[in-house]
Amino acid sequence: MHTLIQEMKNKFSGDDDFFALEETFMDSRVVLAGFNTLLDIATTKLGLQAYIEAAVLTGTARDELKAELGEVCDRSDSAKARLSLLTGKLLICFEDDGSCVIMEPTPKPLNRAIEPPINENVFQGSLNSFTEDIHANIGIVRKQLLTDNLRVGSYHIGTEETTKISLLYYEGRTNMEFIHKLVGQIQKNRSRQIENLQQLSKKIMGFPSWVLISKFSQTELPQEAANFLRKGRAVLFIDRLPIALVVPSLLWDVFFLDSDRNLPLPLMLFLRALRLIGAWLTVVLPGLYVALVSVNPEVLRIEMAISIAQTRVGIPYPAIIEMILMLFILELIIEASIRLPKNIGPTITMVGGIILGQAVVQAKLVSNLLIIILAATTISNSTIVGLQHSLSLRISKYVIVIMAAIYGVLGILEGLLLICAYVASLNTYGIPYIGFSSKKDEIKHG
Amino acid sequence: MKRTLKRGAGLSAVVGLLCALCGCWDNRDIDHRSLPVVMGVALHDDLYEVVLQIPETSQKGIDIRIISQTGKTINQAVDKISERMETSVDLLHLKLILVETEYAREGLTDSISSFMRARDISPKTIIAICDEKLDPFFDYVASSMTPKGTTLYDCFEKNAGWNPQMSLTRIWEVYRSIHSYTRDVAIPIIKSGRSGTIDYLGSALIKNGKMVDRISPEETLLFNSFNGQSAQGKIEVMDHASVLILRSSVRHRSKFAHGTPHLDVRITLKVSIVETKGSVTSKLVKKEVEEILAKRFDGMLHKVQTQESDILGLGQYFRKDIPRAQLRNWRTEYLPKLKVDFKINTIIQNDGNTKLT
C-alpha cells in the first residue's frame, strides 16, 4: 500500500471519522483519504467522476488530470498531507507511481451564515458581522474594500496544533516598517502554539502580558475593520474567531466609531463628545463621591452636604467601604448577566434592580446618592465603544476610588494623572497608544 | 514564572499598603461631622461667647440645634462645643457669622484675622451684626423660624432672601478694610422681628474693624448702587409715588488739585413707576427721586466724612494721584476734605401697564 496513506492511517488510527477508500481511476488504483466529518464524500465522489469522464473523453493525460484535480504534492511531505487532511481536504494517492493530489472537496456545511453582530450594536451602518470562517471574513473585507492594494498574508502557527492567522493591510497607506515588524514576529515565532489572544499577544507578538489595555482593538464589524485598514492599520484574523483584531490599537478607537460619519457632522461631534464625557464620568464619579463624603465635604454646597448627611444617617461603615461594596455587587450583576442564557437573563436584571434600587437603601446599608452615582457610572461606562475597553475603564476607576479615599479631591486629580501617564506610556512597537495616526514614534529609549 | 511571582507579590503589597493607608488617619464621614451654618460671637469680660446653629439631620428631616459656650478664644469655645457633641464640629460650612453690637464697637480685628488664617472657615463667609443679645436672638430663631438646613443664612443668600437694601459683606472684605488704606465696608445689622421674620435695621459703618456709626436701609441701597451692585427691584417710596429701579449705572470722574480731592459722581437710574398717589406727572416723579437720593447721599457722605470711614471706597479714585506714602493717611487727611459733586439722572423707562395721566 501507499506509504503516505499507511502513515496517515497510523496517525489517525484512533479516529473513526478517518476514511481511506480504494478506487479505480482511469485503470489505476487510487486511495481517497480524508475525514468524513469535514467533507461530503458522496458529492465529492460525483464531482471526481465528472472530472474523470471529461478527461477520458478529451483524452487528457494522467498527469494533466492530476494537476486539474488539485495540488500535486510530494509523497514524502507528510506534514503537509496531515495539515490538509485536518483542514478538510481530500487526499488522492495514486498507487502505481506513488504521487498524491490534495483536492478541494465539497465541504460539510459547518459554518454559520453571516449574521448581524451580537456584541456590538450598529447605529446606521452596515449590519454584516464577521464569522468563524477565516476565508469568509477575508472575503467580507474584500467586498468592503474594492481595491487592488489590499494585501492578505496567511500563516499557520504552531506545530502540534495549527492555527491559521491572516494579516491584512492596505498597501500604500500602511506603515510598511510596522508590517515588516509584525510579519517578522509571526515568522519568528510560528512554531509556538497559541490557544487564545493572551498567548497570541505574548508568545507571537512579544507584548507584555501585564497590561490593562489590550494591544489589539477588536471589532466584529466589517465596516469598521475596512475603515481601520483604510487608515493604515493592520487587521489580524484568527481562524474560528469571529473578530477582527486591529493593530496597533489607539486610544481614539474607544471614542470614535466609523459609522458616526454617516451622521451629519455636528451630530457626530455630539456623539463623540458624549462618549468622552461618559468615560470621564465613569472614572471620576465614584471617586468624587468618596472624596466629598469623607475627606473634603467643604467642596459640597451646604444644602447638598446636609441632604447627603441625612441619607447617610445610620450607615455603619465609611464611604469607601460603601462604595466598593456596591461597585462589587454591580460588577457581579454585569458578569452574571453575561454568563446567563438569554431567557434567564432578565431575572438577574430584575433581582439586581431590586437590590440596587430599593432594598439596600431601605435597609440603611447605603445612601440614596450612592445609588444615583452608581447608576450614572454604569450608564456612562457603557457609552464607549467596545466591550474590552469598557472593562479597562471599569478597572481603572478603582484606582481613583482608593486614592480619593486617602487624599480626597487631590487623590482624584492625581489618580487621573496616573491613569493618563499609564495610557501615555503604552505603545505598540514604538507607535504610541494616544497618537492620532499609526505613524511610528522615534526609537524607544530610556 | 519567577517574574510573575515577583510581580504578584509587588501588586499584593501595593494593594495591602493602600488598604492599610485608607484607615490610617481620621477622615471623618460627612454624617459624623456637625456642620454649623451660623456662628454667633460676642465678647463679655474678655470671654468669648460662641453660639453655633447646627442643622441636625435625622431621618425625619432637619432640626436646628443651638449650642453656646464661652472660652478665652473663639477656638476654645468651639472645641468645648465639639467635646460635648456626639459628632465633631467642623466649621468648613460656616456661612454666616453674627457679631454682637458691643463686640463690633470694640473692634473685630483679632477675630477677623484669625478667621482668615483658619483653614476651615471660608473667606467667603458673610458677616452681620446682631443688634441684641445673642442668646435671645438664637432662641427666637430656633423657636419661630422654619427649621431648614440654611435658616438665617438664606436671608443673605443673593438668590434667596437678599434684597438690595442690604449690604452684603464677606469676611475677606472686612479683612481688606482693616489693612487697606482706602477702603472700608458696611456690615448689615439685623434683629429678631415678629412672627418668624428677621428685621433688617441698616448697616454699620466699619473703620479699621470697629463699628463707628450706622446708616439706614435706604442709604444702604444707595451705597449698593454706588458700588456697582445692582439695586434692581427696589421700590422707592415717596410722597406721591413709588418706583421700581430697573437698572442703575454709575460714572465717576476724579480730580486732585492743591491737596484737595474732587469727585464727580453721575448715577443714572432707569425706573418704572409702580404706585402713584393722587395725580402725578412723570416730571414730578423724576424730580422727587432725584431730590430724595441727593439728600440721602449727602447725609451718608457726611457720616462717612465725619467718621473717617470710607465705605464708598472713595479713596480708590485717587490712588493714581496720591503717592503711596501719603495714601496711608487718606482717611484722616484727605477724606474729610473731599468735595463730591453728586448728580442723579433719572430715566422713567415705562409707566408699567397703565398710562400715567
Add this chain to the structure above:
Amino acid sequence: MDKSWQVTLIYFITHLGLIFFMYPGDIIASTEDGHWIPIVLGFAVHLGAIAVYMKGLVRLGNRDIVSMYLGMGKGVSLLFLLPITVYFLLICVVSVRCLSEIMTVVFLSSTPLWAIMFLFLFISSYIAFKGIRSIFRTGLLIGCINVPVILFFFSASFQNVDWRYVYPLIGKSSFLTNPSYLESFFVFAGGFLFLGFTQPYVAYRKRHIVFGALALLPFFVFSVYIPILTFGQATASTFNFPFVVALDTISITWIMFDRITLFLLLSLISFMMLYLSIVLWSAMRVVNQSFPSLKPAYILLAIPLFVFIVCLYIPDWKDITEFYWWGTYLRFYILVAVPLSTCFFAGRIRKRKVGL
C-alpha cells in the same frame, strides 16, 4: 519627527504649575508698588536666557547638553554638571515640601505630611520612570483635561477685581536687592533646563519655545495682579499664598460645588507633578551619563528616596524658606552659566567639526 508642539505645551504647563504657588507672594513682598516692573524684568531675563539657550541648542544639533559637557573634559563637566544635579535635587526637595505644606494648609488638614509627600514623589517618579516621550504624551493628555479647567477658573478669578488697585504704577527700584525678589527667580530658572535634555529623543523647533514663553506672560502678570487687585497691596502682603486666598474669595453660584476654585489649584498640582517628573528624569540622565554603569531604574529609585528623606528632615515652614533662599545663588548661576556655556561650547564643537 517634529514634536515642537508637544515640547512647547510641556514647557507651558510646567511653568503654569510653577507660577501660581510661590511667585505671587514673592513679588508682592518684594515691592510696594509698580509690581509689573519686577515681573517684566524677571520675564525679560528668562526670555533672554531661553533665547541664548535655544541658540546654543540649535548649534548643538542632535545632542543633549550632558553629552556636550562630558565631551568637554572632566573639569568642565564638573563645573557645570555638579551644580545642575544639585540644583535639580534642590528643586525636588523644595517643591515637594512646599506643595505638601500648601496642601495641608489649604486642603487636607488631617492627612499627614509624609503621606502627601509620598504621593507626590510616587507619581512623579512613576511618570519619570516611563521615559521622556511618555512624559510628553502624558502632558498632552493631562493638558487637554486640565487646561480648560484652569482657563475657566483663571478667568473667573477676576470676579472681585477692583482695577483701581493697579495704581500707583511706578515704583522704586529697591526690589532689585530684596531677597524675596531674588527668590522669585525660582520660576524663571530651572523650568527651561529640560529643553536641553530632550534632544536625541524628541526633536523640536526652537522658535516655538519663545512663543510659548510669550504666552506665559499674562499668567505671570495676573498671578501677581489678581491678589493685588482683589485685596490691595497692603492686604495682599499679609498672606503667605496670595493667589490661593484670592481664589478662595470667588463664588460661582451656578456650580454645584462650593469651594470650586480648589480644582484650579489641584489641576496646577498635576502640572507640578509633571514638572517634578521631568526634573527627576533630567537628574537621572545626568547621573546616568556620568556614570554609565548605574542602571537608570535604580537611579530613579534612589533620587526620590533621597528627596523624600531630606523632606522628612525639614521640620517647618521657616526651614523651607531657608532652603529656598540657599538655592538662590545656584539659581542665578544656572540661569546665566548654562545658556551661555551651551551657546559657547556648541559653537566650538561646530567649529571643530568644520575644521576637520
